[in-house]
Each structure stands twice: as structure tokens, then as C-alpha cells.
Amino acid sequence: MGVVSRNIRFDWWTIILYLLLILVGWMNIYSASLTDVSTTIFDFNQIYGKQLLWIGMSFILIVFILAIDVKFYERFSSLIYIISLFSLLGLFVLGKNVNGATSWYAFGGFGIQPSEFAKAATALALGKYVSDIQTNMKEFQHQFRAFLIIIIPALLIVPQPDPGSALVYAAFIFPLYREGLNYIFVLLGFLMACLFVGTLVIGVNWMILTIVLLALLHLLYLKRRKKKVKLKQYILPVLLAIGVTFSVSYVFNSVFEQRHRDRFNIVLGKEVDAKGIGYNTNQSEIAIGSGGWNGKGWLQGTQTKGNFVPEQHTDYIFSTIGEEWGFLGSVTVVLLFIFLIIRILVLSERQKTTFGRVYGYSVASILFFHFLVNVGMVIGLLPTIGIPLPFISYGGSSLWGFTILLFIFVKLDASNYINR
């Protein structure tokens, strides 16, 4: 089976959404980084010029990705995975320290951030493992191995330190669940998140009261439906939940540093400090809020131009969209993401191979997680966790990483139609 381009049907929906997001991204990076010095958009000393370069090179990458034989990705996934682990390990020796984090390899004037590529590698490796005929996601041993595949890169990323990028690996719970992982794990993850946030918001004592009350309510509910109830069954989960509550409180107050606590407290509304730790979030909310219905127009954002929002071309790029393009523009961008993710999910379900489906789910989950955490942070719904907005935030590694991630899937999807 060779590459016969005429017979290959790439999913143009995905590609158009991708191109739209790239365009939105570059326009806003241009606006956020425009200086008084008048140059062309091809000035590669300027941030917008560099991003243009990254975009151009992404297109070349896409051509390569689509040209390579589709079997390559499944066959060499283990190798790719191992190489990416080594690239993460190598950072401890060869990495360059930027802003206190050793996340980069320096090549001349450019930096490469291996953690952005490790996501795709992990998705490939996971797909390969799960799609193996001998793998049964209902067995503990196999669950454990899949879990290892996910956790190893995350553990290598945490000490860079880049906890935000490591947290992204939690997204892999969705493909695993799709492939038969017991719903208990998802539920547990959800419960843990609830316990965590709940404990911080209402405190240990009220949380324990709530847990006990919920357990009692459940018990009463079962009794009324005349089901046999064993009281014993409740003791362990309730005790576990209480234990988690206490450990959350302990971790929050004793393990977290003050800056971490502050970030949570800002979002929980427990603390308002518009000039100190809350500055970013506050300024970004002001910028977005000042947009109104239609926004101030491209390049006309006063908050953006005043450089009041730090890191606006990277993690806070969405605030520029909010200010200059208004409610209509920012909702449009939100919809573009939702459409893209849903499109990937729909395509994933159509995949003929388990490998393709697991990989597609991984792509959708990772994109979704980035979208959720980044936009959530910028509009003040989630604590400050510095991860980029896919295709939009400035940065070569992140753009390439997401492009590779997405277009391998486009290639896998296209291959479904070849053998028809």
C-alpha cells in the first residue's frame, strides 16, 4: 500500500478548524506584541514574525506527517515513546534554565521544549498498548501498565518544574475509560476533585459533615427502595473520603507553598489582592470585560497595548481576543475549539482500529484539557496554571507539538478510507 494522494480523503473539517485557529492565534499574537517600531510582519526579531516562521514550518511538518506511511506510527510508537522519555531525561543534564524552569533545549537562538512533543508520543504508546490483542483494560495488571505509560513522562516533567504540563496527563483517563476502564476510576477522579475543592471552600469540618450526610441519604434512598443494605459497605468509602479531606487540608496548608495557596484562594474568592498575586487574573478580567459585545477592534485594545496583562502573547492570549473581538469573537473562538474537539471525537468513533480510536480520544482529551485549563484560568474560573492555549498561544514547540499530535490523527483517519 503506497501513498496515492488522489485516493486519500483527509478530513477537511479538522484541517479548516485547525487553520482558522492558527489564523486567530497569529492575529492576536500580532496585536499583543505589536510595538511602536514599524516593520514588516516578516521581521523575525519580533514575536509575531517568529510565530509566522513557526507556522510556516508547521505546514512543512504537516506535509511530512501526511506523507509518511501510516503503519509507521503504530509500528514505531514504542521507539518514539522511549526517545521522548530520553529527551525529557536529557533536560536534567543539557537543559537550559529559563525563568527558573529547565524545560528547554537551546539551539542557537531557538529553544525546543520536549514536553510539548511527549504528549503525542505518549498518546501513540498508549494506543499501541491498549490496542494489543492481549490487553484487557478490565484487568488490574493491564490497567497498571497503561497507567505507567502515562505517569512516567508526567513524573519526568514535574521536577523541571512544570507541574502544569504534567497535569495534562490526567486527560488520558478519558481514552482509558472509553476502552473499558471501570467507571469507578473516573468517578474516583471526579470525587477527588470535588473533595479537594470542597475542602478548600467549606473547610474540613463541614466537608466531613457533608460526606456523612450524603452517605446517610444514599442509605435511606436504598432502604426506601427495599434493597438489602450492608452498613459495612459504607464504612470504608466514608472513612477514605474523610481521610482525603484531612490530607487535602494537610497538603494545602503544609506542603503547598504560599504562592500555590494564593492561586487557589484567588479563584475561590477567599482573597482579593488586585495588585499582588491576583494581578494577572484581575487585569485579564478587566481586559476581557472591557470588550463588551463587539470588542474594540483588532489592534485597538487599550489594555492589550498598555501591556497591563503580563504574558499576554503566551498563556493569556485569550484576554486579547476578549478585549479586541468582544463577546461575539471570544464565543466564536470557544466554539471553534468545541467543534474541533467534537469533530475529533466523532472521527475517533469511526476508526476501524482500536489504535486509531485510542489515539483520537487522546488527541481530543489533550486538546480539551489545555482548552479547559487555559481559558478557565484567563476568565478567572480556575487557578493560575501556566499551560498554553493550543494553536493560539505563542511558541514554536507548543505549536509544533499540537500540530504533530493532530495531524498524525488526520493521517490515521485518512487511512481508513484507503482500503475501502
Next chain:
Amino acid sequence: MRKILLLLVVLITGVVFTARLFYLQIYNSSYRQLSENNAIKVVYDYPQRGYIFDRNGNLLVSNQPSYDVMVIPKDVKPLDTLEFCQLLRITKNDFIRILDKARVYSPRLPSVVIPQLTKSEYAALSEKMYKYAGFYIQKRSLRDYQVDHSANVLGYISEVNERIIEHNPYYQMGELIGMGGVEKQYEDILRGNKGVKYIQKDRFNRDIGPYKEGVFDTLPTRGNDIMLTIDAALQQYGEELMKNKRGGIVALEPQTGEILALVAAPNYDPSLLVGRERSKNFTKLYYDTIAKPLFDRVLQGEYPPGSPFKTLTALIGLQEGVIDLDERIYCHGGYTYGKRKLGCHHHPTPLAMIGGIANSCNAYFATVYRRTIDKYDTPQEGIDHWRNHLLSFGLGDYLGYDLPAGNKGNIPNSGYYNRAYQYPTYKWYSAATISNSIGQGEVLLTPMQMVNFTAIIANRGYFYRPHIIKNIMGADSIPAKYKEKHITTVDPKYFEPVVEGMNEVYNYGTASHIGVPGIEVCGKTGTAENYIRVNGKRMQLTDHSVFVAFAPMDNPKIAIAVFVENGYWGSRWAGRIAGLMIEKYLKGEITRKDMENFVLNGSLMDEYEKPYSGKPFNINH
């Protein structure tokens, strides 16, 4: 479920984000964020502060322009620091320190670099300001004092501190607020309201006109002028009389409660707290912990009132029916109770009430007081009845006057003595509190409370809360609580004999040599024992000289209390000062020049040095 879980989560996220964006961008639109919005410049327009007049329409306080050098740290460009410092007349280190502080406060909001330049300094600086980006000169209005007295009454204005800004969002760094005196009490009236303009800036930080066509802009409103009840001439005369003495004079118009004079000594020239030397001068006043010029002795000083308090003992005795006007009481050089004796000075004996007041007989009032307390089954009940009468005279609590300083004094209740004597383990009887009868012991009053009870006696049984506001221009009236008549628990008919006794004080009593020619004055001397602690050692000092008076006897126009710290006996200083003040107010001129010269030239500074000299010293001589 496995197929749609992620789909559901994605859709829910989309809905939540859209809702949040709607909230931020549409629902919760710009007004709340106006002040935080970096692209909107807020410009304030400061109104003139209201003027202050005395009761006769004499101007006491007006305004003068002043110029502050301000800085917005983020706009500062590299500059010739040395030259700029020379222009500002500060050292480079100070300059750097001030700039750092401004940066910490806020890089975007203005902070003061040099406050209150004079006109000539301003002229020299203004033509060079263009060289220093980020710095500008803000014109403000400062106080211009037309008089050199009444600092304790007027108060002063100064820059708001961060604590005030936190509690009162009206104020911004560098703005002025009234501190102390009527400036603080009537801040809201005097200050007016500043105007605000919101100016939209474009992306190059240039002004492009009013924000939203100026719908949020406001115009400044000028502060209202106020007229005080103070008589400036009387006030000034009082301060001259109190020169080189410590204590206070307070005079009321009894029938209205208007404060005619409120002298605290030592005082200072209010102009000291204006201009560039302000902070240096303030520090000097603030750290004078012995003379305490910032401590208003009339309002805050709590003293044993001494003998003037006997008039109250008499009134309560009459009301409780434990004495009548004719009963004569013997005095054998004092009042003996148990094995102890409350001493008295030499005077005719036995005396009835009027003679008792005129001669200030301790034995008489000790007897009346004990009968008052012992009328009840327990001394606890007796003390509490006695106290209720005193509370109705406005004692033991803030009087509710319109000045932002004061103390409650002390009128002890039964609980106070129960604690002190550890009741019920140990019992106590009326004799234990006998000093109260003559205004010593546990009773403490402020001079303001003393003049208030004097005014009550002058009025034969009622008072209006003392107040200093006569009129607010542009407002209908002064606060209603100053037009509310208060009556005491003592029947008006009992006041007449006490008034008569106080009149006899001047005829044959303790103030017979210091009368005011042509005016029927009623008064009462007081000589109050007192103690202080220096380095932990308790020592007795020369007695305080105390005097209360009102005049004329019928239809009184002025009630006065004078307190001279360590002035020895009552008529020596306080009595003379009271007489001079009364004559000055009622006649406008002084007939007894000898007495005036004695007071004007007299000094008690030696007396005040004594406890700090470190040497043994004599008192009361």
C-alpha cells in the same frame, strides 16, 4: 455512556465558558471596573474647603493655594537627579527613598514627592518641570489661618494615611483630610465633594476625550462655610491669661449650651501645621510628652474636681431630703469618722447650707453626703442613687459635644467599690467613700463636665449639650441633638439656695477679694490634691487651682470653669482668671488692671519643673 462522557464534558465546558464570558463582557460591564481600568485616566477637580467663622462673623480660617510635586512612577524617565534634587531642595538619598516608596504604593497612581511648596518655590520650579517626565505639580488648597489661637478647637488638615484610604474609599493618596477639632468633626461639610472626570486613552496612551461622553463625570461641589459658637476675642484673651500655665478654660452660654471659649494650655499657633515645615513642627509637638500641647486638657483631662463638686453634694442632699436649709452643722477643724478625720480650714462654725458653700466647709458636706448614702439600707444602694443623680448632670459619660476628643471621667458605682474592697469577703460603708463628698477620692471630671454642671446650676436645673457649631451655611440647622433640653433629677426649687451660696462665695466666702466690679457673679473655689508618677515613684504635687462661676446671678450669660494645674488654692489663679474672663465677655474691658497684670505675667513653669528636676521639692508654698 463510554462514548458520550467526554462529549458531554466538552459541551458543558462550552456552556460554562460562554456564560462566564457573558457575565464578564455584557452583564457586569464597565462601571465597576472604571477605576481599575488602565486605559481610563481619572482626573480630580478639588473644591475649596469651607471657611470657618467665629460667633460674631470674624473669619478664623480661609484657604491659600499650595503646590505639591507629584510623581507617577511608571512614567518617570531617566533624569538629571542632582539638578532636580537641588531644585526641590532635598538630598539625593531622600529623593531615592521617596521614589521607592511611591513605586511600592503604586506604579500607576500619583504619589506626593514634596508637599506644600510656597508660591515662590512653585514659580522657580514650574518652568523647569517639563524636563522631568512623570513628575508634575498638583495645585491644592491649604488652610490659611487668620488667627494664632484656637488650634485645639480648629484642628488641622493633613494628608490621608493608608489606614484612612482603606476605610474610606473617597480619599486618594495625597489628598487632605481634617484631623482633630472642627476640621475633623465637620470634615464632610467643610470638604465639599471633589469632581471626577474619566478620560479615555487610546492604545498609544493619548487622551481621546471623555469616557462614554462623560456620563460618569461629576462636578466638584464647594465645601460649606461654618460658624462656630466661639467668641474669638474671648478665646484669644483666655489663651493670653493661660500663658506659662497648664490647664484649661471653658466657657458656655448656659441657656443654649454654646461654647464661648475652649482654651487648652499650652497651645500652639495653628499656622505651624501648614507648609513645608509642617511635619517637623508636628513631630516636635507630638513628642513633647510633658507639656503635651496636642492633649486637650479641657476635653480629655480627667481631674479630681475638688470643692466645686460640693454644690452637687448639696443639691443631691436637698433632693434626697436629708438636710434642710436651716440646719447648722458643727465643724471642729474637720469631719471625724471612726478614728480618722477629714480636715478643714479655719472658718466660722456652725454653718447652714449657704454659709457652708460660701466657706467651703468640708465637715458640712461630709455630713450631707453620708446621710445621703446612709438613707438607704445598704451603701451599695446609696452609692447607686447618688450616682444616678450625677449622671443626670451629664457626668461620668461623654457629653455628646461636637468635638472629636474627650474622656468620660469617673463617677464610681457600687460595683466599683465592691471590687475595690473585695465585697462580700470584706464589707464597706459610706465612710470609706467620704472623699467623694468634697470632689476628691474616686470622682474624676473633665473641665468640660465641670462647666456643664455649672451651667445647670446657672439655669436652675436644665442644660443643652455643649456644642461648638453655631450655623452651617447652606444647611437649615445644626444637629437636632443640640436643641434638645435635658433636665436633671434634682427639683429646680433646690437650685436657688445653692446659687445664693455661690454668690456669697464672692461676698464673704473664699473668693471675696477677687470679685468683678458691677457684676453679680456666683462661683465656687476648688483646691484639688493630686499625685503623679515619675519613674514609678508616686509623689504629691502642689494642688490644682480650680474655679467654676457664672454671671450674672439672674439670667446668666456665661458659665465658666477654669483649671490651672498645680496652681495651689482655687482663688489664686483659677478664680482670678474666671473673673477676668467674665468681665471681658460681659463688659468688653477690664477694670481690675492689677489683677490682669498679675495673671498675665504670672508663670508656673518653675512649679512644673519640680518633679523632673530629680531633687527633693516643697509643694503648696
